[in-house]
Structures are given as C-alpha cells and as structure tokens.
Amino acid sequence: MTDAATNPLLLESMLPYGLPDYRQIRPEHYLPAFEAAFAEHRREIENITRVRSMPTFENTMVALERSGDLLGRVARTFYTVSSADATAEIQEIDEALAPLMAAHQDAVQLDGQLYGRVKTLHDRLDDLALEPEQRYLVERHFREMTHAGAGLDYAQKQQLTELNQRLSVLTTTFEKNLLADTNDLAVVFDDAAELDGLTEGELSAAAQNATDRGLDGRYVVTLTLFTGHPYLSSLTNRESRRRLMEASRSRGSRGNEHDNHEVLREMVRLRAERAALLGYDSHAAYVTSDETAGSPEAVHALLRRLAVPAARNARAEQEALQQIVDADAEPFALEAHDWAFYTEKVRAAEYDLDRTALRPWFEAERVLQDGVFRAATALYGITFTEREDLPAYHPDARVFEVHNADGSPQGLFILDLYTRDTKRGGAWMNSIVSQSRLRGTLPIVVNNLNVPKPAAGQPTLLTLDEVTTLFHEFGHALHGLFATVTYPHFAGTAVFRDFVEFPSQVNEMWILWPEVLAAYAHHRETGEPLPQEVVDKLHASEAFNQGFATSEYLAASWIDQAWHALDARAAAEVTDVAAFEAAALADIGLDNPAVPTRYSSTYFAHVFSGGYSAGYYSYIWSEVLDADAVEWFRENGGLTRENGDRFRQRLLGVGGSKDPLEAYRDFRGRDADIAPLLKRRGLDA
Known part of the structure; x- marks a missing residue:
C-alpha cells in the first residue's frame, strides 16, 4: 500500500491543464488510488440520495455531474497507460481492476434511489424551465440509466452486476491475449533478400526490431491490428507475403495460452444473456437502440445494400489482378496475400502510379507540422507549440499546447506515433482531461498510432495510409479539443458511437487539398513538391480497389452483427468460430x-476488447454524413476560417450536448444524402 498523502494520483496536479505528472507515478500507486476514488465517488452519490427535499436540477443533476471527479482523473490517467504502454505490471493491474471498475460503475448506474430522483426530474421536464443543455442532460441520464438496467428489481440487478463483472474480465483477457500473440507472431526473416521491395527505412525498422529482441543480424516484421499488413503491397517474395498474412490471420486462434476462441464465445453468450435480462432480443438490438441507427434492421439494410455492389466490384478487381498474374513466367491462382502486391501493379498500369514510392514525400514531422497542424490553423485559427518541459507517459509521446487565434488556451495535444511491444495495435484517440465549464477544466487529448520506428538517425517516412490515419485520428482530437460544454457528461467525443467517427473522417479530406498538400508533401532529399501529375493520378484512382476495401470492411461489420444478433441459446450452440x-x-x-475480412473474430479488438461491440458498422454509417459534409465544404470554398468556424460551432463544439443528427441538420441545413458515399466508393453504378 502507498500513503494517500503522498500518492501523486490523489493529489491535484501542479502541471498546466492538470496534466498528470507521470514522472512521479509508479505502478503501485494505481490500485490504492482507484480504491480511494471509488470510496469518494460512493460518498458523493450517497450525499445526493440522502437529500430529503424534492429533486431539483441543482441538487441532483449538478451534484451528479460534480461527482466522480477524482475517479475520472485516476481512470483516464491509468487507461492511457494501459493502452499505450502496457508492461506486465500494468497488465496485472488492469486485470485486477476490471471487475472492480465494472462493479463500481454498476453501483452508480443501477442505484435505485439515484434513478428515482433522475426519473422524477424526467417526468417533470416540461415544468422545470431548463435550458437546452440542461434538459438534454436529464434526458440522457434517464435514458442511459434505464438502458443500463436501473429499472430492474434487486435480483435482476444482482444478476446483471455479475454479468458485467465477468464481461469486464473477459474483455481484458481478450486484449492481453491479443497483445501477447501479436508480439509472439512477429515474423522473423534471416536475410534482407526475403524483404526485397521494402524501403531503406522499413528495413532499418525491421533490423532494429530484431536487435531489440536479441536477434542481431536478422529482421523482424511486427504485425498490425488489421488483417492485411502494409508491407504486402511491396514485398516481391511471395513466400514472405504468405508468411506475413498467415501470421496475421492466426492471432488468437492457435490453441495456445493466448487463444481467444473460448474467451469470445463466452463473451457473446453473456452479452446475449445481459440483453435478454434488459428486455432485448439480442446484444445488437440492445446496442443500436441507443444509437442513431435505432435498430439492427436499419444497420443490416445499409450493410446489405452496400455489400452487393462491393462484392461485384471486388470480383472485377480480382479478374484484373489475375490477368497480371497470368502474364508472369510462372502463373498461379491469386490468393489473399497476393492482392495488395498485384493491386499496385494494376495501379501502376492503369494510372501510372506507384503508391509505395510516395514515402519520401511523406516525412512524418513535415506531415504533422505542415499538413495536419497547418490545415487546423487555416480552418480554426488554432496554433501548436511543443512543450518539451511537460512529461508524457512515455518518452516517445510528445506534448503540444494549443491556443486559439485570440491567444486564449484551448488545451494540450499529445502525439504517440510509434509502435512498441507494450502498445496495443491500431490507432486511437483518448482524453486524459476532458473539458467542462462546471469543473473549470480544459482538455488534454491523445492520439496513438503504430508506425514502425526507424533506427536512430533515419527519417520516419509514412505510407499514404499512415498519413490518412494521422489526419483521421487528429479529427477525433479536434472533436475532443473543441467540444465546449458545461457538463462533463457531454465533454469531448461523448457522442453516439455511430456518430463519433464522422468528424475524424471529415478531417481526412484535407490530405490532398491543394494548399495543404503543397505545404507538406516535399521530397525529403530534394525538397521537390509532389508532382501535380502524381496528385492528379491519386485523385483519378480514388475509387480504385474500393471493391476490395469496402468488402473487407463490410465483412468485418457483418461478422460483428452476426455474433451479436444471437440470443443466448444460439450463442451457446456455436462451437466452431471459423x-x-x-x-x-x-x-x-x-x-x-x-x-479476407479486415478482422477475424479472434483478433477483432474493436468488438471484443474495445467499445464497438455490435457497433463496427459505425464507420460506414458515419461515412454517409462524412461524404455529404465534404460535398458541403467543396461547394462553399473549402479550407476557410468561415467554414471551419461553422463546423466547429455547430458540430464539433456541441460535443454530446444535443442530438447529433439535429446538430448535423443545423450544420448542413438538411439530413445527409447517401449519394456522395456511393459515388466515393464506386458503388453507384
């Protein structure tokens, strides 16, 4: 145990914006801090429910919003680390914490007396003369507590709490297994010839990975979260491509101690049991009932509508690839590990474009400063100053202070670019501190990517896909930075899951926007800008290979829906995951x-260890809004402060404080049209 008086997690940070002083925090501080924070939050809830007078907005809703401040601080500090730097010690804490956190959340969400007070206010909404954000706060708390099971009887709540605690343990186990198996399955190559086609920087990263693992003179290629590794597009050795794809697709399914088959099967069954307890036919019905989609049927209708043309386009693309293969000296039947490599050959033939040769124009620091940051400055007037004096949670993570055009502080942005064995796969945004007028806080947001780190002295050159990811995640960061609300419940990206990807996807539009591209896409050695003819080819090829890209995404979305459409009995009968x-x-x-599907079940982290269960459809659902919003920007002059301010004030700035589709209508002047999405993905033929 550590002394509460000296535990840095229990003391108010003296650093700007309340940034936790990670230099002072040790692993042994976390569990005692959580225990103290749980106890304080319970006392705060008891103080609300002990009030004998009639519930008012002030004595119930405001008090509820003020409660849990310490717990929120401790949790955001810890979960930032457990995702991005999960040492063995941190993983142990995460496993121990999972059921404790689930139990505490249930104790608050399912508190009958608290629910009664919130329900009383909800029943009297029209008599309370509340402002719009206050009214929506009552509506959302009532809806979320009802949805969580606050209206159940005592025995049902006990059963629900047990289910939630077990699910929390399974979620942590799934993530731990996936991280371990991903590290174990990193592919070792003995000779650089096996990696022919990789750039000097990529070879350098593979050599450094090998050295870090005690394999001097060899090369180690680590795996990405999704099925198709970026190197598949450039490796000339077919056997090397096969090994990489095989390793990727076998994660969590090898029958070893990291196998996820039984973990995910139990998770699916328990989620179905919980949904039934809460009055829903399936977990998918439970989840979508409180999203903009409203029902699984609405999701299925969209996915099926898109799947037919996507599969058709993918077959046409496959035929074109097979023709290229058939022209080789030793033709063969195209397989999954060949697709990306021969796609680049077709792209080169049809568009005279080699995307793998673009890396020298995408030096990471220039993309960040002259691309991502520059676009944000042009749109919103914000500026970025690196604060090397402020500590992040890992030496690779960099801290930037963000100011508005008038010089006022807006928050901190932390970028953690590189992959490492202690970081989970993929890319994400999270908050360490969330904005709230009630609490007087400004936001601290984090972007995590998994870019291979080159050896010392070598530049970090990004693929176009990695550039896209950087812009995408920064769109989430802007949402977290700009949301300006009174109540913490609505802060940052606290919006419906199938809306949250919309702002991030819109931010991708600036990647090839002329003023932005001209600023950041310069050859690292010659300084020459990316030639206009290459830019034109990139635009011309935007719908190229979209049959494959859409199909692999829809496949994963459908797997997610299929698992979570099962009732408990049907889930228990599934014995063969494949x-x-x-x-x-x-x-x-x-x-x-x-x-192949972008994610198979045993490594589908979004669904089985993230927050996207029955919600992976959210990306394409949000893309309907995204494509429609991009059309608006193009029609109204693009990269201007006027457009940025409108988008910031009417969408990003409202956070979760109003219905997101209402916010979209306020911005666009109407509901979104699906036509721009169909055109973008080549599905309108």
Missing part, C-alpha cells in the same frame, strides 16, 4: 477467399 464466420460471410455474399 465455421460461424464462414456462414455469416456467405449469408451476405462476402465469402471471397481472396478478400
């Missing part, structure tokens, strides 16, 4: 072996 996936993909017509 067979279940195959049947689901055949059902929607996306069972092409050459086009």
